[in-house]
Amino acid sequence: MTLGVKPVLKGSPGYEARRAAVLEEFAAKVPDKLRLPIELINNPPKNVTGVPKDCGLLTPEELTITEDYDATALAGLIASKKLTAVAVATAFSKRAIIAHQLTGCLTEWFMDDAIEQAKHLDEHLQSTGKTVGPLHGVPFSVKEHLPLAGHYSSIGLYDTRVKDEKDCHIVAALRDAGAVFYCKTNQPQAMMHLDTSSSWGRTLNPHNIHLSAGGSSGGEAALLAMRGSVLGMGSDIAGSVRNPAAFCGIYGFKPTTCVVPRKGLIAGGAIAELNILTTAGPLCNSLRDMDLFMSVLLDSKPYLVDPTLVPMSWTGLKSLPQPKPLKIGVMMNDGVIVPQPPITRALNWAIEKLKASNNFSIRTFEPYNVSKAINNAILAYWPDGSNGIKKHLAASGEPMLPLTQLVIKAAEGPELTPYQILAQHLDRDQFRCDFARHWESQDVDFVLCPVFFGPACEHEMVFYPNYTAFWNYVDYPGAVVPTPIKAGKKGTEKYAADAPAPLSKDDEHVRQMWEEGDFEGAPVNLQIVARKYHDNDLFAALEKMQWALELP
Template identity: 45%
Template sequence: MSFRERTQGATGNESYTVKVQALKDRLESQIPSSLRLEPSLVDNLPLDVTGIPASCGLLTSAELAITELDATAICAKIARGELTAVEAVTAFGKRAAIAHQVTACLTDFFLDEGIQQAKGLDEYYQREGKVIGPLHGLPISIKDHIPIKGRWGSGGFFSMVEQSVEDCDMTAILRSLGAVFYVKTNQPQTIMHLECQSCYGRTLNPYNLNLSPGGSSGGESALVAMKGSCMGVGTDGGGSIREPCANCGLYGIRPTSKTLPMGGGLWYQHGQDGIHPSIGPMCSSARDMRLFIEALHGARPSLIDPDLIPVQLSLPDLSQKKLRVGIMLHDGVVMPHPPMLRALEVARAKLQAAPNVEVVDYVPYQHDEGYSIIRALYYEDGGKTIHQMLAEGGEDILPLSEWIISPPYVKDHDAIGMWKLHDQRDSFRRAYSDYWNRQGVDVVLCAPYPGTAGRHDTAKYWAYTAIWNLVDYPGVVFPTGLKADPAVDVARDLGSPMSPADEYNRSLYDPEIFVGAPINLQVVARRFNDGMALAGQAVIEQIIKA
C-alpha cells in the first residue's frame, strides 16, 4: 500500500473535498523544498520509518545530536549557554518536516515563526545573561485543538477549522515560560477516537506503518516518536495521552483533571461536564513529565482560570518505605494480547524479587459497569452535536465516530436523565475509592490498552484508560523496552472469552501484524496523587529495566 493510500483522509461531498484539498495543499506548501524527501523513498517506505531522519541526509550531525536530547537536557543546555533557542527549534523543526512526510502527523508547520520567536529569546539571554523561565527556548509541539495565536486549529471537525485569534490558557502560559512553538499535530474526527484520522488524513505509527499511533493525540505521539519533538502537549478524556504514548513507546501522564489549564481550547460540547478531560505532556523521558508539570504549576494557572484547583506537585520519598504495587493482569472484561501479558508477567516477576516493593494481585472493581457509565457520559445529547458538526462541513462520519455514539450506551438525555447519570458516576467513584482503600495499594500497574498499537479503526475498548478518567485518577505510561515479537508472542489458549468485547479483541490478534510495536505499561494512583504516580513509575521502571 502506498503512503497516499495509507494516509487517506475523511471523505464528504464535492464541496467538502475541494475545501479539504485546499487545507492539505496549504500544509504541504509549508514544507520547504530543502526538507523534502526523495519521492522514491516516500513511495517505498519500510515498515519501520524511525531511522529515516538519521539516514536521509537532510539533517546535520549537530542537528541529529540535538534531536536525540530530551526536553530537560535542552533546557539545561540553553540555560548554560551551550545551545541557542534558534539551534534547538531549527533542528526539531527540520526533523518534524521529515516526520510528517512519512507519518502524516502535522496540521500546521510554521518553523519560520518559531525561529523568530527563538531569536527573541536568544537576544534576551545575551542581553540579560539569564533565561526568562524554566522552558526558555524549548520547542514544544501542540495538538490541533489547543489554540496558538495566528495558527490553524480545529475542534475535531472540518466545519471547525480556523485560524486562532488568541493563545489559549495553556499556550499563553507556555509562551510566558519560554516555550517555542513551530508545529501543530493531527487528531481524529470528534477528538474522541483512540485513532488519528481527520480531514488532514490518517496518521501512521512510525514503528509499524500498518498500525495506529493511537489517539486522540496521535499526531503528537507519531511526531515525538520520530524525534521531531521532544515534548508535546496532548489532552486526555478517555486515554488520549496515555494510549498514543503507549502505542509509540513514549512517556506521558494524564494528570488529575482541573489541575492544569485547558481554558480556551477548541471544542464542540462546551458546558458538558459529565467527564472532565485533562491536559498533559507527551515526551521522551520520565523526567520531562515532571519538568512540564512543575513549570505549569509554578505559573499559578488557577489565578487565570478560577475553575482550576491550586495544587502543587509533591513526590513522596519512596526510599523510606516499601512501595505497595497492585498488579492488574486484566480488568475482568477483556484479556490483553500476548505481548502485553508478557510485559506484565516480566514486570511482576522482577517486582516480586525487589526488596523495596510489595506486590499484590489487584482484582479490578466492576470495570465493565464503569466503562458503560463513562461511554454514556461522553455524549449525553445522544450524539446530536456530532451530526450537526458533520452536516455543517459536509463531512462523512468515520466508523469510530459512529461507534462512539452508538446505542445502547449513548442516548439523548433530558435534565432528569442527566442527573441520574451523574449520580451513577458519583456513586461509582465513591465505591471505587472505598474498594481501593480496602486493597491498600499505593499504585496499580496495568496495561494502558488490551494490546500494543492496534490495527487502524479497531480501537473499540478503552476501559484500560477510560476507567481511570471516570474516577479521575492520574495515570502515567512508560516504555518497558520490550517490543512485540512474533517468535515469542504466540497466541495463547485463554479458554472461553470473558465478554463480547474480549471475543472481539482476541479476533484482532495475529503475531505477525504487530511486529516491532513498543510495549508500554501504565501506573495509576489515587486522585490528586499525581506525585505518587510519577514516583511509583520511576521505581517500577528502574526495577523492570535493571
C-alpha cells in the same frame, strides 16, 4: 506529500475541494530541500523511525540535537549558551516536517515563526544573562485543538476550524516559561476515538506504518516517536494521551482533572464535559520531562487566575520518600478482556523486576465493575444523543468515519433532559465512591496495569478503551511508561496454554484480532495509576520504579 497507507473516506465534492485547498496550502510551505524522495514516499519501510537519520536532510549537529537530548537537557544547554534556541528550533522544525511526510502527524508547521521566537529568546539571554523561564528555547509541539495565538484549531471537525487570536491558559503558561512553538499535530474526527484519522488524513505508527498511532493525541505521539518533538502536549478524556503514548512507545501522563490549566482548552467547550472532564497532559521521551511539564505549570500557580483549579504545589520526582515497601497492585486483566500476549509478557517482566527490589510489595488487584463504568462513560460522552456531531458533518459535507460511527452508536437518540444528565452525574459519583472503597479493600498504594488490550492495532481496529477510559470515569491520574517488550512477527507468540476461556464477546474479538493481525515491532507500555489528587505520590513512586524498571 505523506504516505498513503490507508486513505480516509471521501466526503462531498465541495468538502473535498475545500479540504484539498487546505492541504495544498500546507504543502506549499514546505521547501524542496526538506522534501523526501518520491521513491521513498511510494516505497517506505515498515519501520520509518530510522529515516530522519539516514535521509541526508539533517546536518550532523541537527541529528545530535534531536536524538541525544531530552527537553530537560536541552533547556540546560541553551541556558548555558552551549546551544542557541535558534539552532534547536531549526533542528526540530526540520525533523518535524520529515516526520510528517512519513507518518502524517501534523496539521500545521510554522518553522519561520519558531525561529523568530527563538531569536528573541537568544537576544534576551545574551543581553540579560538570564533565561525567561525553565523552558527557555525548548521546542514544544501542540495538539490541534489547543488554541495557539495566530494558528488554527478545531475540535476534530472540519467546519469548526478557526484561527485563534490568543493562547489558551495552558499554552500561555508554557510560552511564559520560554517554550518555542513550531507545529500543531493531528487528532481524530471529533477527538473521541483512539485512532487518529481526520480531514488531514491518517496518522501512521512510526514503528510499523500499518498500525495505528493511537488517539486522540496520535499526531503528538507519532511526532515524538520520530524525535520530531522533544516535548508535546495532548489531552485526555478517555485515554487520549496514554493510548497513543503506549502505541508509539513513549511517555504520557494524564493528571487528575482540575490540576493543570483548563480554561480555553477546547474552544466552545465539549458536550462530553457535562459528565467527564478532560485534562491536558504531556507526551515526551523521558520521565523527568513529564515532571518538568508538571513543575512548570504548577509553579505558575494557575489556580490564582482560574479558581476552578485545585491549588496544588508540585514536588513530583522530588517528593519526600514514601514508606517502604510501596504496595503495588497488579491488575493482569480488567475482568472483561484478557490482554494480548505481549501485554501479559510485559506485566510479568515488570512484576519480576519490581519483586527483585526491596522497595515494592507486589499483590493482585482485582478489577471492579469495568463493564458498568465503560457503558456509563460511553453514554456520558454524548448527552446530546450525538446529534451535534451529525450537524457539524452535514454542514461541511465531511463524511462520518467508521470509528466515529462506532463510538456514538450506543448514545444515538434524542438529547438527554437536564434530569437525565443529573442521573448520570449521580451514577458517576456513586460509582466513584464505591470504587474508592474497593481500592481501600485491596490494600494497595498504586496499580500497575495495561494501557490497552494489546500493542498498537491495525488502522480502524482500535476498539475497547476499557483500560484507559475507566480511570477517566473515576478521575484517577495515570502515567504510561515504555518497556523493552515489543510484538514479534506474526505467529511467533500465542496466548498461554493455560489462559482462561474468553471472558466476554469483546475478549473473543480481541483474540481473533491477535490471530489475524500483524503487529511486528509494536512497542508495549504499561500504566501506573494513583488515587485522585495523588499525582505527586504517583511521581514519587515512578522515581522508585525508574531504577527497577530501567526507565530512561
